[in-house]
Amino acid sequence: MKVFGFYKSKKYLQRVMLSIMASMVLVLAASSVSNTYILERSVKRIQEDSNLKVLSQIQYNLSYMNDIITRLSNFVYRDHFLIPLMFNGDLPKMDLIRGYRQMSNIMESSSFLHSMVIYNKSQSELYGTSNSFLLDGGITKERIRSTLLDPANPQPTNRLIPMSMSQGDERIDSFAFIVTDSLKPFSSSQSGIILFIKSDWVFESLRKMNVASSRDQGEILIQTKDGQLLSSDPNASYLSSEHQNSINELVLNDKQAGQHTSGFVIGDLAGEKNMVTYMDDGLGSWTILYIQSYGKLMADVTKTRNQSFMLSGLFLLFAIGISIGLSYKLYNPIENMLKRIRPHLPSTRKEDAREDDGPGSGSGRHVSQSYGDELTLMSDNYMRLSEKLNEISSEHIVSKYYIRRFLTDSLLFSHRDMQHLIEKHELNISVREPLIVCVLKIDQFAVYDRMTTGSTKKLHSFAIVNIAQEIMGKTYPCESVEIRGDHVVLILSPSEQDDNAQFNQVRALLRDIQDTIERYYGLTLSCGISDVISQFPYLSTAYAQALRCSQYLIVKGNKAIIASEDIKENLSSKQMSLPDALERKLAEALKKGQLTNAGNELEKAFSHIATFSYEDMLRAVSNLAWTIKNAASDIVEHRIGTFSVDMDYIHQIPQEKETLEEMYLSLLSLCAKICEGQRPANMERNEIMLETVKELIEQKFADINLSQQSIASTVKLSSAYIGKLFKESYNMTITEYMNEVRLNHARELLERDNYTIAEIMDKCGYANQSYFFRLFKGKVGSTPKEYRMKKSIS
Known part of the structure; x- marks a missing residue:
């Protein structure tokens, strides 16, 4: 619950x-x-197709049977031993004997015959071969007369007519096939031969098709023109008059609706859903039916x-x-x-x-x-907290205002006044213990300020202030505040465990702050730490000292933590400028194009600069920039060489770069450009010429006649000279480069398009297939056909 x-x-x-x-x-x-x-639907469609195939086979079997019976009947009708039985009015005894013997021979030679009867119109007599016809006292003869010789109901000739020859049994045991000398319906007014075909022979194919599968497939029946259903099994389903009427109605409606001779229809037969597939026999007499229980058919479904x-x-x-x-x-x-x-x-x-x-x-x-709900709860709580935040925001603003005033104008306050304000606004600053000030500055601030939106700057400033105060506040009572948007200031009081006010853990905590900000926001901070002060009015002095220490990241590098003891050498340095000889050697090396010497002199210069005070460092770097600019101007003026150097950018380097290392690399890059511009003119001409050769190859690689000689003729130089120059410059011959360009294009055509190998050879400038295959396999590791197959698979 x-x-x-x-x-x-x-x-x-x-x-x-x-x-x-x-x-x-x-x-x-x-x-x-x-x-x-x-x-x-799939099972139904498959079953329908299967049923039509079965009925097509049965249709073929019935047509084949009809052809066999027709050929036999034509033979029998022309037999000269049987003609007297059909037409003689006065039949001699020997003709009668010979006729009966011939009928017996025919019966023995045709296993599918049930019996055979000849009707003599002149005598109005029937001559039959079966025992029942001869020995049943005329019952069979009378059955034949009433069924086949009824003048009111003439029977068609050359068609199978279902009959029951057994006494007291309505089972269809034979089919009558009447042969006369005309195509008129048969009646007692004309002579003819009646062949009785065994019903088993007709229904045999139906039975075999019906048991072709181990699963119950349904029943196959024959429907006559008058709607009678025929089956070899007297106990077969659907033979009742009710079922016959329902089946006739279903099949007839579907035939009339679709105007076709085969198809399938689903309907209810005696309350059960069935699938009826039908097909005409092709002779116009019968319709073959395949009736299946829909429930059994879809049992697996x-x-x-x-x-x-x-x-x-x-x-x-x-x-x-x-x-x-x-x-x-x-x-x-x-x-x-x-x-x-x-x-x-x-x-x-x-x-x-x-x-x-x-x-x-x-x-x-x-x-x-x-x-x-929960979201409404949080929304209401947010509104309540917003109202509460608005209430305390004014007090927070006032507190931050006094902290900034203490840092910038502390000399304007007395010790007692500052103590009173700290207690009044509940600032987390000790009123009895010594203090230190830490400054946290964002590295590469000029780039950061240019690339960052205002909202993001506010977020970063808020994060730095709060993260710094939270991490530092775990050990030291402190207050933090942002000043001028580019740095954050921490005022620290000693902890209870720090009896001597040595602030030993400050560096480790500042490193933790740096790592946290870098991990979450991708920003690095440099930190400056002031000396310990004992009086509140000295806060502005401590702040200025910490800010000055942070400037020496120019020597220590980004993410540095700098205290006054770390820069004692710089603060006490008396040297204010570089030696004149060093600058002179740098200029001479540049004018001579000696990059190695220029780099060495530049490195010596920055080694000296690293020991200067901050202001002298900037001044010395600026003087170096002037030296390099003047040397470049002299080179251009005396036409020693040509190069592209932005002279105005030289003076921006001390302002844009934060560390001496960055300044050194920028000036070294300028020196390299100046020295590079003084290379011999013939070297530049050679490069232009070689680039021209490469462009010619890339433009005309499809030309079969392209060669080193034709290229040399184009650029008006000897073949040996240009080949030697190309080999020395690119460590490969012109022919090797030509093959590389052609084979690369061949690979692209094999990957992208459906060109034949011959077409690709023509487009890539190859005429010899074996040569092309050998080069391609040497470069790729497989023949072009194998390469295309691999790419198509992958």
């Missing part, structure tokens, strides 16, 4: 959980229904559907579990925030004092009932 109460109290969690759960249910249900629907629904149900239970877990995981941040908010809510403080704040607790229900 506690768990249920917990979820009941979390309205936002309910919405999240129900949304995910409903989505999963809809997706699983739609997937299961669509899959079973598609499966049923139904089984699969049930299994699918069962699996979907299992997956649905699994999905519900996942949705609950996922919803709670998504809700977890909100829950954690609520745990922090609840103790500070006016409506829940009393309840929280008495009850445990856990899942299903009363306070949770109270909050849910009071605030609607």
Whole structure:
């Protein structure tokens, strides 16, 4: 019940959980229904095609049987031993004997004949061969007369007519096939031969097709023109008059609707859904029917559907579990925030004092009932905190104002006045202990200021102030404030464990602040630390000292922590400028184009500069820049060489670069450009010429006649000279470079387009296939065909 109460109290969690759960249910249900629907249609389509194939085979078998019987009947009708039996009015006994013997021979030679009867119109007599015809006292003869010789119902010739020759049995045991000398319907007014075909012979193919599969496929029946259904099995289903009428109606309606001779239709037969496939026999007499129970036909589909629904149900239970877990995981941040908010809510403080704040607790229900949902609760709490923040913001602004005044104008306050203001505004600054000041500056501030938006700067400033005060405040009482937007100042008082006010842990804490800011915001800070002061009026002096220490990152580098003892040598240095000889040697090396010497002199100069005071460092670097500029001007004036150097940029280096190392690298780069511009003119001409050769090859690589000789002729130089120059410059011959360009283009054509190998050779300037294959395999490791196959597979 506690768990249920917990979820009941979390309205936002309910919405999240129900949304995910409903989505999963809809997706699983739609997937299961669509899959079973598609499966049923596929099975139905496959079964329909299979049924038509079966009926087509049966149609072929019946046509083949009809051809056999027709050929036999034509032979029998012209037999000279049987003609007297058909036409003689006065039949001699010997003709009768010979006729019966011939009929017996025909019966013995044709296994599919049930019996054979000859009708003599002159005598109005029937002559038959079967025992029942001869010995049953005329019953069979009378059955034949009433069925086949009825003047009111003439029978078609050369067609199979179903009949029952057995007494007292309506089972179709034979088919009558009437042969006359005309195509008119047969009646007692003309002579003819009647062949009775065994029904088993006709139905044999039906039975074989029906048991072709171990599974019950249904029943195959024959439908006559008058709608009678024929089957070799008297106990077959669908033979009742009710079923015959239903089947006739289904088939007839489908035939009339589609105007076709074959098809399939699904309908109810005696309350059961069945699938009826039909096809005319091709002779215009019968229709072959294939009737199957739709339930049995789709048994596997139904089984699969049930299994699918069962699996979907299992997956649905699994999905519900996942949705609950996922919803709670998504809700977890909100829950954690609520745990922090609840103790500070006016409506829940009393309840929280008495009850445990856990899942299903009363306070949770109270909050849910009071605030609607969790987001409304947090929104209301945010508004309440905003109002409270507005109340204290003015006091915070005043406190920060006095801290800035203490740092910049502390000499204007007396010790007592500052002590009074600190106590009044509850500043975290000791009024009895010594203090130190730390300055934190953002490295590369000029670039940072240019590339960062105003809102981001405010965020970074807020983060640095608060992170610095939080980390430092764990050990030392401190106050932090931002000044001029480019640095943050910390005022530290000694901790209770720091009896001698040595502030031994300050460097380690400043390093922790640097690492934290760099990890979260990607900014590096340099820090300056003042000496310990004992009187409040000296705060501005300590601040100026810490700020001056931070300037010496020019020597120490970015992310440095600098105190006065770290720069004693610089502060006590008496040297204010570089030796004249050093600057003179630098200028001479530049004019001679000796980059190594110029670099050595520049390195010596910066080694001297690193020992100067801060202002003297900037002045010395500026003087070096002037020296380099003047040397460049002299070189241009005397036309020793040509080069592109931005003269104005030389003077910006001391202002744009923060460290001596950066300044040194920038000036060294300028010296390299100056020395590079003084290379011999013929060297530059050679480079231009070689670049021209490369451009010619890249433009005309498809030309089969392109060669080192043709290129030399184009640039008006000897082939040997240009080949030697190309080899020395690029460490390869012109022919090797030409093949490299051609083979690279061949690879691109093999990868992108469907050109033949011959077309690619033509486009890349190759005429010999074996030469092309050898070069390609030597460069790529495989033949062009293998390369194309590998690329198509990958």
